[in-house]
Amino acid sequence: MELFFKLKEKIKEKEVLEPWEMNIIDENAEYLGVKRIQLMENAGRAVYEEVKDFDGKIFIFCGTGNNGGDGFVVARFLGRGEVILLGKESEIKSYEARENYKILKNLSLFGSIKVREIKSAKEIEDVFQALREGKSLVIDAMLGTGQRGELKEPYKSVVEELNKIKRENKELYIVSVDVQTGNLESDLTVTFHKRKSINKGKVIVKDIGIPKEAEYIVGYGDVRALKLVRGEHKGKNGKVLIVGGSKDYYGAPILSGLSALKVSDLVGIFSVDHVIRKVNYPELITYSVEGNYLCLEHLDYLLEVVKKYDVVVLGNGLGVNEETKEFVNSLLEKLNKVVIDADAIKLIDYENFKFKEGYVFTPHKKEFEYIKFELDELESTILLKGKIDIIFNNESIKINKTGNVFLTKGGTGDILAGLVGGLLTKNSSFLSASAGAFIVGYAGDLLLKEKSIYTPMEVIEKIPEVFKIFGV
Numbered sequence: 001m002e003l004f005f006k007l008k009e010k011i012k013e014k015e016v017l018e019p020w021e022m023n024i025i026d027e028n029a030e031y032l033g034v035k036r037i038q039l040m041e042n043a044g045r046a047v048y049e050e051v052k053d054f055d056g057k058i059f060i061f062c063g064t065g066n067n068g069g070d071g072f073v074v075a076r077f078l079g080r081g082e083v084i085l086l087g088k089e090s091e092i093k094s095y096e097a098r099e100n101y102k103i104l105k106n107l108s109l110f111g112s113i114k115v116r117e118i119k120s121a122k123e124i125e126d127v128f129q130a131l132r133e134g135k136s137l138v139i140d141a142m143l144g145t146g147q148r149g150e151l152k153e154p155y156k157s158v159v160e161e162l163n164k165i166k167r168e169n170k171e172l173y174i175v176s177v178d179v180q181t182g183n184l185e186s187d188l189t190v191t192f193h194k195r196k197s198i199n200k201g202k203v204i205v206k207d208i209g210i211p212k213e214a215e216y217i218v219g220y221g222d223v224r225a226l227k228l229v230r231g232e233h234k235g236k237n238g239k240v241l242i243v244g245g246s247k248d249y250y251g252a253p254i255l256s257g258l259s260a261l262k263v264s265d266l267v268g269i270f271s272v273d274h275v276i277r278k279v280n281y282p283e284l285i286t287y288s289v290e291g292n293y294l295c296l297e298h299l300d301y302l303l304e305v306v307k308k309y310d311v312v313v314l315g316n317g318l319g320v321n322e323e324t325k326e327f328v329n330s331l332l333e334k335l336n337k338v339v340i341d342a343d344a345i346k347l348i349d350y351e352n353f354k355f356k357e358g359y360v361f362t363p364h365k366k367e368f369e370y371i372k373f374e375l376d377e378l379e380s381t382i383l384l385k386g387k388i389d390i391i392f393n394n395e396s397i398k399i400n401k402t403g404n405v406f407l408t409k410g411g412t413g414d415i416l417a418g419l420v421g422g423l424l425t426k427n428s429s430f431l432s433a434s435a436g437a438f439i440v441g442y443a444g445d446l447l448l449k450e451k452s453i454y455t456p457m458e459v460i461e462k463i464p465e466v467f468k469i470f471g472v
C-alpha cells in the first residue's frame with residue numbers, strides 16, 4: 001500500500017467524471033458495502049433541500065432507472081406534487097427504485113402526492129397545459145448517468161414539449177437530478193459526488209455519502225462496465241494472438257491462450273515448434289516456427305500473422321536471450337495493443353521505448369523493478385501483481401483486493417495476461433487490467449471456498465462463473 005499512496009499523491013484527482021466512470025464508482029461503493037438505497041435516499045434528499053421552498057405547482061418526471069428512484073425520494077420529502085412515471089411500475093429496473101415507488105403509491109391514498117404512469121407524452125396534455133401558465137417546478141428525474149444515445153419515446157417528446165413550454169413561460173423552473181435528460185434546458189442540475197462531463201449550465205455538487213475510496217477500488221463495477229458479448233451472441237468479441245514460449249517453457253502460452261478464449265472469439269499461439277507440438281487444444285490456432293527461442297528471423301512471418309489479430313499477449317515463457325531481446329523490441333515498435341508480461345518486461349530497452357496507451361504491463365514485484373518510467377508520461381497501464389494489486393497509469397490509479405495466496409503459484413500470471421489480452425480487444429487498457437485482475441482473483445476466491453488446493457486450469461474454468469455472478 002505504500003507504493004499506492006506514493007503514486008496516488010502524484011496522480012491528479014479527477015474533478016469531472018464521465019457518466020460511465022460514475023456508474024463504476026456507484027457500483028464499487030456498493031461493493032465496499034454502502035447500500036444503494038442509502039445513496040438513493042441521500043440523493044433524493046439533497047435535491048429536496050434545493051427546492052423545498054418553492055411555492056408553486058410541482059411535477060416530478062421520473063424514468064424507470066435509478067434516476068427515477070431519486071425522483072421518488074424527492075417527492076416523498078416534498079410531500080406534495082404530481083409524479084409522472086414514464087413507463088409502468090413493472091418496468092422499474094431496480095429494487096431500490098421499486099421500493100421507493102411503492103411508498104409513493106401508499107402515500108397517494110391521502111391525496112397530496114399524485115402518481116401517474118404514462119406510455120406516451122399525449123397522455124399528459126393536461127400537465128403540459130398546467131405548466132404553460134403560472135409558476136411551476138419540474139423535477140427532471142427521467143434519465144441519469146445510464147442514458148445512452150438518442151432519447152427514445154416517451155422521453156423524447158416529453159423533453160421536447162418541456163423545452164417548448166419553458167421558452168414560453170418564464171415562470172417554469174426545471175431542476176435536473178444528477179444530469180439533464182437529453183437536451184432538456186433545465187435551470188439547475190443537482191449532481192452527486194462530483195461534476196459529470198455531460199452537466200451543462202448551473203450545477204450544484206452534493207455529497208451523498210459515496211466514499212472517496214470507491215474511486216480507487218476495483219470492484220464488480222469494473223467488471224460490469226466491460227464491453228463484452230457473452231452467450232449466444234458471441235462472435236462480436238476480438239481476436240488475440242499469444243506470442244511466447246520457448247524450448248524451456250511451453251505451458252505458459254497455452255494457459256494464456258485458454259484464458260483469452262473465455263472472452264475472445266479467436267485465439268492464436270505463435271511459438272517455436274517445440275511448444276506448438278504440445279498444444280492439443282483444437283480451439284487454439286497455431287503458428288509454428290523453427291528454433292529454440294523466438295528471434296528476429298521470425299519477425300516477418302509474425303508481422304504477417306499479427307494483421308489478423310486485435311491484441312498481442314507477449315512474454316509468457318519467452319526466455320531472456322539476447323536474440324529474443326531484439327525480437328521483442330523490434331516487434332513492439334510495430335504494435336499498438338499489447339499485454340506485456342513476464343520475460344518481455346525484462347527484455348525491453350527502456351531507454352528507447354514509447355509507453356503507448358494500448359499497452360498493459362503485468363509485472364510482479366521483481367519484474368516491476370525492470371520498468372523504467374516517468375509517471376507523468378506513462379500512457380501505458382501497469383498492473384503490478386501482489387497481495388493487493390495496483391493498477392495505474394498517468395491519469396488513474398486503483399487497487400484490487402480479490403485473490404488469495406494460492407494464486408501466486410505458477411500459471412496464474414499467464415492466465416491473467418491472457419484474460420487481460422482478451423478484454424483489451426474491446427476495452428481500454430486501464431479497464432481491461434482492472435477488471436482482469438478482479439476476475440482472476442475472484443475466480444481463485446471462489447475455488448478456495450470449494451477446496452484447499454486448485455490448479456490453474458480450474459481457475460480458467462471458473463472465469464465464466466464470475467461473469468455470471470455479476471450479471472455480465
Ligand SMILES: NC(=O)C1=CN([C@@H]2O[C@H](COP(=O)(O)OP(=O)(O)OC[C@H]3O[C@@H](n4cnc5c(N)ncnc54)[C@H](O)[C@@H]3O)[C@@H](O)[C@H]2O)[C@@H](O)CC1
Binds near residue numbers: 041066153
Ligand atoms: N447507482 C447508484 O448507486 C446510485 C445512482 N443514483 C442515480 O441513478 C442514476 C443512474 O441510474 P441508472 O443506471 O439506472 O440509469 P438511468 O436512471 O439513467 O436509467 C437508465 C435506463 O434508462 C433507459 N435508457 C437509457 N438510455 C435511454 C435513452 N436514450 N432513451 C430512453 N431510455 C433510455 C435504459 O432502459 C436504461 O436502463 C444516477 O444518475 C443517479 O441519479 C443515485 O440514486 C445515487 C446512487
Ligand SMILES: [K+]
Binds near residue numbers: 141142144177178180
Ligand atoms: K435527470
